[in-house]
Amino acid sequence: MKKWGFLLLVVISMGITLADRFEFFKDKVEIKHFEPDHKLDESTELVEIRKELVYQGNLLLVNNEYPVHKESIKSDVVNLFEHRELTEGYRLLDSEIYLSEEVANAFSEMIDAAGDEGVRYFSINSGFRDFNEQNVLYQQMGSSLALPAGHSEHNLGLSLDVGSTQMKMSEAPEGKWIEKNAWKYGFILRYPKDKTHITGIEYEPWHIRYVGLPHSAIIQEKNFALEEYIDYLKEEKNLTATVNGEEYTVTYYHIKTSSAIKVPKNSIYEISGNNIDGVIVTEIK
Incomplete structure (x- = not known):
């Protein structure tokens, strides 16, 4: 009996060790600079940069300084209430919640993962807003809590305000889960607590923004606000990021x-613009 008990203890210990290693691997992010090869070969081609590319994509920086352009608004914005297949596992505040379909699919994947961990009282309180709706909100809330029409990420279709049906997001398990895990699904907490001096917006634990992988992973790893990340890409220009064994290259081009x-x-x-002066090419190896 003692022998079997010892073997059982060894097996359990190995299981815990393997589980710990799996958790470490699951959250592992490696970032490196690389020197690009500018030569064309049979595996590459040149694509002309059009000016409108600077104002399109998932990495657009929108704030008081850089406004939303007409071509910046996502073309796949849908009414989530009319697409119930996109809203399983969470609630909608009302029947007029709009969002990019691409972002809604990523959010659904994230909600499924949270549910597997027992965190399941999510809601979407706001998504895409047109300029009129944003202007009303700005007048009501003021400049420290909202941005003027044309300068809010909500005007893109890439951002959403997530709530808990149980309590405030700053106190809810849903808020804590989002802050820890959203990056794994391409989302960032757009207005973190320690970045108000950079974003100009007070801490918003409910406001998340889709940027996609590997960008959300790099932002999380480096503890960047989006403003800092855009500057980082302009400085680095060429980098590789390995996220959970998946390798990406990220290259910045000044227009x-x-x-x-x-x-x-x-x-x-x-290909995504930065809404300022260039485009970013993200390749999955």
Whole structure:
């Protein structure tokens, strides 16, 4: 009996060790700078940069200084109340909640993961807003809690205000889970507690913004606000990020110094503007 008890203890200990290693791997992010090869080969091609590309994509910086452009608004914005397949596992505050379908799918995936961990009292209180709706909110709440029409991420379709049906997000398990885990699904907490001096907006534990992977992982790892991340990309220009074993390359192109960008022919990539002066190419290796 003692022998079997000892073996059982060893097995349990190994299981805990493996579980700990799995958790470590699951949250692992590695970021490195690389020197690019500017030569074209049979696996790459050049794509002309059009000016409107600077104002399109998931990495647009929108704040008091950089406004939303007409072409910046996501083209796949839908009424979530009319797409109930996108809202399983959480509630809508009312029947007029709009959001990018791409973002809604990522949010649903995140809510499923939270539910698996026993955190399941989420709601969406606000999503995409048109300029008129944003202007009314700005007049009601003031500049420390809202941005004027045309300068709010809610005008893009990429941001949403998440609530708990039980209590305030600053106190709710849902808020704590979001702050710890949202990055794994492409979201960032847009207005963190320690970044008010950079964002100009008070801490909002309910406001999340979709930027996609690996950008959310890098922002989390570096403890950046989005403003800081955009500056970081402009400085680094070329980096690789490995997130849970998946490798990405991220390359920044300044529009004044580049008329064309090199993209891969045989792998998945995305192009996003920064809403200022350049575009970012993200490739999944």
